[in-house]
Amino acid sequence: MTAAQVLSPIVERLGHCNERQHPAKTESDAIWIERKIDYILTTANNWKGPIGKFHLTVITDPEDILVTCYPGLKQTDPTHYEVVDTDYHPTSELKLLILQLAR
Numbered sequence: 001m002t003a004a005q006v007l008s009p010i011v012e013r014l015g016h017c018n019e020r021q022h023p024a025k026t027e028s029d030a031i032w033i034e035r036k037i038d039y040i041l042t043t044a045n046n047w048k049g050p051i052g053k054f055h056l057t058v059i060t061d062p063e064d065i066l067v068t069c070y071p072g073l074k075q076t077d078p079t080h081y082e083v084v085d086t087d088y089h090p091t092s093e094l095k096l097l098i099l100q101l102a103r
Contacts, residue, residue, distance in 0.1 A: 031102035041090035054088035057081070060098060067097040 044051055056073070058081040060066055066075075070092070072083040 033100045033102050035096075035098040035100065037094070037096040037098070039094040041094055042092070044088075044090050049087075051088040051090075052086065054083070054085045054090075056083050056094070058096065061100065063101055065099040067099070068095060070094055070096070 058066060060079055062078045066081060070083065072085065073081050074083065076082050
C-alpha cells in the first residue's frame with residue numbers, strides 16, 4: 001500500500017492533495033509523480049487545551065522519496081515515518097511531498 005492510498009481517505013476529508021506527473025526528457029529518464037499533501041494542524045491551538053497524544057504515521061513504498069520539514073518526523077524503517085508527541089501544540093501545518101516513480 002502506498003502513502004497516497006493510506007492518506008487519500010484522510011486528505012479527501014480533511015486536507016488537500018495535489019498530484020503532478022513529471023515527464024521524462026529522454027527515453028532512459030525515470031518518470032516521477034509528485035504528490036503534495038497539505039494538512040492544517042494549527043487550528044488545534046483554538047481548542048481548550050493541547051492535543052493530548054499526537055501520533056502521525058506516513059507509510060510509503062520503499063522506493064518513494066518523502067520530503068518534509070515537519071519537526072520531529074523520523075524514518076522508523078524503510079517504509080514508515082513517525083512522530084509522537086504529548087500535550088502537543090502545533091506550530092506549523094503538515095506539508096508533505098512524496099515523489100513516486102511512475103509504474
